[in-house]
Amino acid sequence: MSSVQSFGYLDEYAKKEVRRSALKAVAIPGYQVPYSSREMPMGRGFGTGGLQLTLSLIGSQETLKVIDQGSDDSVNAVNLRSFIEMTCPGIDTTTKTAEASLIQSRHRIPEQPLREDQIIVLQVPYPDPLVLVEPSEDKRKQMHGEMDYSRLLVKLYEDMVRFDEITISHRYPTRINGQYVLDPSPIPRWDVPKMNHSNALILFGAGREKKIYAVPPYTDAEPLVFSDVPFRVEDFSDASGGRRACRICGCRSSFLDEYSDSRTGETVYQCSDADWCEELSQSTEKPAGVSNA
Amino acid sequence: MLELSAIWKPETQQQLFRALLNAMARPGSRESNVIPADGEAIGLPVLAVLVDAAVTLADPHQLLRKSDWSLLQAAEKSADTADYIFCDGNRAPEFSPKLGTLTGPEQSATLIVSVSGLNSVTTRLKLKGPGIAESTTLVIDGLDPAWIHAREDWVCEFPLGVDLILVSETQLAAIPRTTNVEVL
Numbered sequence: 001m002s003s004v005q006s007f008g009y010l011d012e013y014a015k016k017e018v019r020r021s022a023l024k025a026v027a028i029p030g031y032q033v034p035y036s037s038r039e040m041p042m043g044r045g046f047g048t049g050g051l052q053l054t055l056s057l058i059g060s061q062e063t064l065k066v067i068d069q070g071s072d073d074s075v076n077a078v079n080l081r082s083f084i085e086m087t088c089p090g091i092d093t094t095t096k097t098a099e100a101s102l103i104q105s106r107h108r109i110p111e112q113p114l115r116e117d118q119i120i121v122l123q124v125p126y127p128d129p130l131v132l133v134e135p136s137e138d139k140r141k142q143m144h145g146e147m148d149y150s151r152l153l154v155k156l157y158e159d160m161v162r163f164d165e166i167t168i169s170h171r172y173p174t175r176i177n178g179q180y181v182l183d184p185s186p187i188p189r190w191d192v193p194k195m196n197h198s199n200a201l202i203l204f205g206a207g208r209e210k211k212i213y214a215v216p217p218y219t220d221a222e223p224l225v226f227s228d229v230p231f232r233v234e235d236f237s238d239a240s241g242g243r244r245a246c247r248i249c250g251c252r253s254s255f256l257d258e259y260s261d262s263r264t265g266e267t268v269y270q271c272s273d274a275d276w277c278e279e280l281s282q283s284t285e286k287p288a289g290v291s292n293a
Numbered sequence: 294m295l296e297l298s299a300i301w302k303p304e305t306q307q308q309l310f311r312a313l314l315n316a317m318a319r320p321g322s323r324e325s326n327v328i329p330a331d332g333e334a335i336g337l338p339v340l341a342v343l344v345d346a347a348v349t350l351a352d353p354h355q356l357l358r359k360s361d362w363s364l365l366q367a368a369e370k371s372a373d374t375a376d377y378i379f380c381d382g383n384r385a386p387e388f389s390p391k392l393g394t395l396t397g398p399e400q401s402a403t404l405i406v407s408v409s410g411l412n413s414v415t416t417r418l419k420l421k422g423p424g425i426a427e428s429t430t431l432v433i434d435g436l437d438p439a440w441i442h443a444r445e446d447w448v449c450e451f452p453l454g455v456d457l458i459l460v461s462e463t464q465l466a467a468i469p470r471t472t473n474v475e476v477l
Contacts, residue, residue, distance in 0.1 A: 012303055016345050019310050023343075024399045026317045027456040027469035029423050033399045057314070059307045119314075138396075145395030145452070177423050177471065179451065197426075201318040216318045219423035 008055040009087040014038050018056035018212070022203060025214040030176030031144070032127050032211040040207070047080055047106055048207030050123035054104045057119065057203075060090035065100035070108040070255070070272035080104065097275050107170070109191040111254050111276040114200035116217065124185040124206035127213065129173035149173075149181050149224070156224060166229070173224045176215055181224060189233045190255040195221035236269070246271040249280035298331055300338040301364060309342050313458065316467040321420040321429040323411050329462050333361065336379060336407040336460040340365060343403070344377055351375035354384055356407065375402060382408040382459065385439035390447065390455050398452035401470075406457060409435030411464045416441070422472040430477070431466055433459060441476055444468070 008015065014036075021035035040048040058064065064084060068077035072095040081093055084104075094100050097110040103120045114120060130140040133151040143149070152173055159167045170186040174195065184192060185204060195202060195215050202215040215221055223231040236244045236256050243252045247268050254276055256269040271277035299305045305328060312326035327338055334356040341364070344350055350367035356379055362369070372378050372388035380386065393401030416433045418441070436459070447470075448454035454470030468474065 007303060008307075012306070013345055013347070015303075015307075016343065017347065019314075020343055020348070021399075023313060023317050023403070023456070026314065026424075027471070028398050028452050029471060031398060031452060057307075057311065059311065060304070116319075141396040145398075201314070214318075216424040218426045 005087065007060070007088055008058060009040075009083075010038060010052065010055050014052070015056040018052050021212045022053065022056070022214065025203070025212045026201070026216050028180075029216050029219055030180030030182045030213060032182070032206075032213045034210055035212050037207045037210040042079070042083070044208035045125065047076060047104070047123035049205030049209075049212070050104050050106070050121045050207075051080060051083070051205070052207060053121045053203050053205040053212065054084060054102065055087070057102060057121070058084070058088055058091060060088070061101075062088075063092040063094050063099055063101045065094050065097060065103045065275075066105075067103070067108060067110070067274075068106040070110075070257075070276075071274045073274065076106055095275050096279075097273075107186045107188075108255075108272060109187055109194045109202075111271070111273045112279075113194075114198065116199045118200045119203065120200055121203045121205060122185045122187070124183065124204045124211070125208070126171070127183055127204065127206040127209050127211040129171070129181050129183040144180060147179060149175075152181065152224060153226075156226070160226075160229060166225070172231075175220075175222045175224060177219050178222075182213055182215075184221075188255060189223075189231075192221070192223050192231070193233070197221075244269045246277060246280075249277045251277065251280050297364075298333065299328055300333075300341045305338075306342045309338055312465060313339065313342065313467070316458070316465055317424075317456070317469055319424045320422065320468050320472040321418075321425065321431040321466060323431075324465050325463060327460065327463050327465050333358075334379075334407065335462050336405050337361060339405050339458055339460050339465065340377065340379060343405075348376040349374070351378045351388075353378065353388055354381040356381060372402075378402050378404045380404060380406050382406045382433075382436040382440065385437045386443045392447055392450075392453040392455060395452070398454070401453065402455050404455055404457050406436070406440070406459050408433055408459050408461050410461045411459065411466055417477040419475040419477050420468065420472050421475075424469075425472070431468075434461075438476075441474060444474070 021033045025033045066077045066081040068074040097112045106123045204213045225231045245252045254271045257272045312324035344367045346366040349370040351372040353372040390402035413434045414432045418431045421428045457468040
């Protein structure tokens with residue numbers, strides 16, 4: 001890396017733009033603030049929005065954790081982490097959630113509850129929940145401005161009529177501070193309640209769609225539901241009604257990924273959050289885990 | 294050779310931005326990361342973080358020097374139309390900042406208000422709203438009471454409104470438009 005490269009890859013003007021937008025996003029919870037997303041040396045859709053936020057936030061004292069679907073070792077996380085390490089000399093990286101001051105994540109919020117001194121940046125492919133029901137961005141902006149989410153509720157209602165169930169598995173539309181409805185990025189339903197009155201600031205960056213939005217700490221984040229159809233998260237019960245456990249750490253309170261064992265063909269389950277799983281595997285005393293369901 | 298004050302250096306600006314972000318995310322929390330500017334206007338470090346040629350700035354109370362303007366690079370506009378307004382908290386606001394629109398609430402002004410202090414009590418405010426667990430108290434020294442009433446008018450129609458950044462010589466705090474303010 002040449003020494004003339006500025007810390008954090010982006011030039012100071014690009015950082016200022018992202019910083020101004022991030023402050024506005026925090027001040028107007030759930031509102032998608034447009035910003036001039038820069039070209040990054042990777043394809044849009046690979047987390048460039050989250051990356052621009054991270055690079056504008058990060059300082060040389062930072063301890064950074066980068067995860068992709070809960071894993072520190074998958075391709076997207078490894079590439080983003082090594083890019084940030086290369087362009088931000090002096091920072092520390094970690095896989096431990098508790099040690100990180102800044103977490104960039106794709107599609108998960110860690111199982112371990114975050115603290116006030118931590119910030120999580122989520123990578124967002126599609127920032128607008130109204131895109132399901134309205135193709136024109138101009139009209140969507142107006143609908144957001146008028147807090148008009150009736151068509152989104154009709155879509156949920158149609159699901160109830162056809163399937164007796166709201167069929168949105170991830171990107172569950174969530175109302176922030178009783179006002180704007182946002183797309184919480186493709187996190188599973190399991191993670192949606194973690195946004196409600198979170199201790200940590202949650203920032204969202206959509207690079208291709210050029211939007212930044214936020215859920216401030218201690219802010220209401222309610223998934224869109226009907227009064228007689230309560231929100232529910234993924235159910236990990238087996239046929240006999242017992243809660244499935246992670247095959248590695250035995251945790252019965254985490255979000256599980258389903259795999260097929262390539263040798264036996266058997267279906268197995270393990271924690272999606274790699275750090276959570278490792279911490280539990282190593283600790284002698286297994287806690288009951290965080291309550292989420 | 295021109296020796297620039299630390300407030301124009303990227304490392305300082307990054308640290309101050311994090312303080313600003315935390316202040317905006319947790320209204321009423323006092324951040325102590327402000328490096329006192331050498332004989333420059335109180336609040337200039339915050340402007341140095343936020344302002345460049347892409348935005349407009351108003352200085353209705355004439356707090357900035359000519360050399361500050363050339364480093365900030367922002368175009369000057371009246372307080373009624375500017376993106377950022379730099380003001381003296383001791384003087385009552387005599388302008389109506391832009392509040393944004395329903396489809397573009399981000400096109401509203403951010404007010405950087407210099408105050409005498411955020412430790413001693415002249416004005417005591419009780420704050421509630423997003424970013425605050427239950428309620429919190431913010432004490433301000435050197436803020437004309439007219440500010441609180443003017444702000445109330447500016448933020449009464451969410452999402453329209455303005456966001457306030459209060460800066461003393463060494464500290465800062467923010468009151469975004471979502472915060473409910475009660476004078477104690």
